[in-house]
Amino acid sequence: MSQKLIVLILALLLGLQPVTTDLYLPALPAITQGFGAGMGQAQLTLTALLLAFGLSQLIWGPLSDRWGRRPILLVGMGAYTLSSIACAFAPDMAWLIAGRTVQGMAMGAAVMAARAVVRDLFQPVQGANVMSQALTGLGIIACACAPLGGMLTDTLGWRYALLALAVFGAATWALLAWRFEETLARPDPYALIAGPLLRANLEILRNPVFLTWCSLSAGSYLGLFTFLASSSFVFVTFMGYSKTAYGFLMLSMSLSYIVGTFWCRWLLRRTSVHRTVGMAAVLTLTGGVSMVVLAYAGQGQDWYGAWAVMVPMYIFMIGHGVHQPCGQSGAVAPFPHRAGTASALNGFLMMLGAFFMGAWLGSHMDQPVFALAHGLLLWAVVITAVAWTAVQRHGKPAVVLAQPT
Numbered sequence: 321m322s323q324k325l326i327v328l329i330l331a332l333l334l335g336l337q338p339v340t341t342d343l344y345l346p347a348l349p350a351i352t353q354g355f356g357a358g359m360g361q362a363q364l365t366l367t368a369l370l371l372a373f374g375l376s377q378l379i380w381g382p383l384s385d386r387w388g389r390r391p392i393l394l395v396g397m398g399a400y401t402l403s404s405i406a407c408a409f410a411p412d413m414a415w416l417i418a419g420r421t422v423q424g425m426a427m428g429a430a431v432m433a434a435r436a437v438v439r440d441l442f443q444p445v446q447g448a449n450v451m452s453q454a455l456t457g458l459g460i461i462a463c464a465c466a467p468l469g470g471m472l473t474d475t476l477g478w479r480y481a482l483l484a485l486a487v488f489g490a491a492t493w494a495l496l497a498w499r500f501e502e503t504l505a506r507p508d509p510y511a512l513i514a515g516p517l518l519r520a521n522l523e524i525l526r527n528p529v530f531l532t533w534c535s536l537s538a539g540s541y542l543g544l545f546t547f548l549a550s551s552s553f554v555f556v557t558f559m560g561y562s563k564t565a566y567g568f569l570m571l572s573m574s575l576s577y578i579v580g581t582f583w584c585r586w587l588l589r590r591t592s593v594h595r596t597v598g599m600a601a602v603l604t605l606t607g608g609v610s611m612v613v614l615a616y617a618g619q620g621q622d623w624y625g626a627w628a629v630m631v632p633m634y635i636f637m638i639g640h641g642v643h644q645p646c647g648q649s650g651a652v653a654p655f656p657h658r659a660g661t662a663s664a665l666n667g668f669l670m671m672l673g674a675f676f677m678g679a680w681l682g683s684h685m686d687q688p689v690f691a692l693a694h695g696l697l698l699w700a701v702v703i704t705a706v707a708w709t710a711v712q713r714h715g716k717p718a719v720v721l722a723q724p725t
Contacts, residue, residue: 321501326441327450329500331457332492333393333434336400336427338462339488340369342570345552346470346563347478354478355413363685365413365420366549367678372424374671377432381664385511388504389433389440389660393496396429401489408482423485430492432663439652439659440503447653448593452584452645459578459641463571470567508657517661524662529654532710536597537647538670539706540640543608543699545674546692547573547633549681553688554629561626569630576634580641593646594715600642601707607636608700615693629692636696643703650715 321329344365352362384392403426407419434454438447472481510516524530555561555569580600587596611632618624648666655662677695684691 327453330454333430335458335461336430342465343469346567347473347481348552350478363682369420369424370671371675372421373428374668376425376428377664377667380429380432381660382511384660385508388502390502396426397493400426404486408479435663436659437503447649451649452581456581462574466570467567470563473563528714532714533647533650534666535706539703540643541670542673546695550692576637577641580638584642594711597707600639601704604639605704607632608697612693612697
C-alpha cells in the first residue's frame with residue numbers, strides 16, 4: 321500500500337469518532353424531544369457508546385495481535401454499519417441506547433486497529449507525522465459532519481442524520497475489503513492466552529512512556545469530549561441557535577483543529593516531540609482559562625454569545641491538534657509487537673474517563689455554559705501539567721526508542 325492510501329484509510333477509521341458523535345450531536349435535542357426523554361437519557365446515548373467503545377478495545381486489541389488487523393477491521397466495520405441502521409429505525413430511547421452501545425463496540429475495532437497500523441508500519445517520530453496527516457483528514461471529516469447533521473435534522477429529521485452513519489460505515493468497509501492489506505508482520509500466537517496477556521497488559525500499564533503519552537492524549541480528548549457532550553445544549557437549548565447554525569459552529573471548531581495538525585507537523589520538522597507538546601500546552605491552558613473568565617464575566621450580559629464560547633475553544637483545539645497525534649503515536653511506540661494491546665489500553669482509558677465525564681455533565685446540564693467552562697478548564701490544567709512535567713521527563717524520542725519490546 322502507498323503512504324497516501326494508508327493515510328486515507330487511517331483518516332476514515334479515525335474519522336469514525338467524529339462521524340459517530342459530531343454528526344449525531346445536532347440531532348440530540350430533537351431525539352430527546354421526540355422520545356420525550358430527559359437530559360440524563362440523552363447523555364446516556366453518548367456515554368454508553370463511549371464506554372462500549374473503550375471496553376471493546378480491550379478485546380479487539382489482543383484479537384488483532386493474534387489474527388491481524390484486516391479481519392478485525394472488516395468485522396468491526398460490518399457491525400458498525402448494521403448497528404447504525406438499527407439506530408436510525410429505533411422505536412424508542414432504550415432501543416437507541418442499545419444500538420449506540422453496539423455501535424461503540426464496533427467503532428472500537430476501527431480506531432484501535434488504526435493506531436496499531438501506525439506502529440506496524442512506522443517508527444515513532446515518523447509515526448507522529450503520519451498520525452498528524454491522518455488526523456488532518458479526521459478534521460476535514462469532522463468539518464462536514466456537524467453541518468450535515470444539522471441540515472439533515474432540520475430538513476428531513478433526525479433519523480436521516482443517523483442513517484448517514486450507516487452510509488459512511490458501508491463505504492469504509494468497501495474500501496477496506498478492496499484495498500487494505502494486512503500490516504501485522506508477525507502475529508503473536510500467545511496474544512490470547514490469559515497468562516501472557518495479563519503480563520503484557522501489566523507491563524504496558526507500568527511503562528512510564530505509555531502512561532505519559534496516554535495521559536496526554538486522554539486529557540486532550542476529554543477536553544474535546546466535554547465540549548461535544550455539552551455544546552448542543554449550550555448553543556441550541558440555552559442560546560437558541562438553529563441546529564444548522566450549530567453545525568456550522570462545529571465546522572469552524574474543526575477548522576481550528578486542522579490548523580493545529582498542520583502546526584504540529586511544522587513544529588516536528590523543526591524541534592523535538594516533547595518541545596512541540598510543551599509549546600502547544602500554552603494554547604491549551606489559555607483556552608481553558610479564557611472560557612471560564614468569559615463565562616463568569618458574561619453571566620446575564622447582553623454581549624455574551626457564541627463567540628465567547630468558540631474563541632477559547634478555537635485556541636484549545638489548535639493545541640489538541642498537536643497533543644493527539646503525538647500522544648496516540650507515543651503511547652504505542654514502546655510496544656511494536658504488542659501495538660494492538662497498547663492501543664487498546666490507551667483507547668480504553670480515554671473512554672473510561674469520557675464515561676465518568678459524561679455522567680458528571682449529565683447531572684450539571686441545568687447550567688450548560690458553566691458545566692462546559694469548568695470541565696474544559698479542568699482538562700486544560702491536566703494536559704498542561706502532563707506536557708510540562710511528565711512529557712519532558714519521559715516523552716523524549718530517545719527514551720521512547722530505548723524501551724524494551
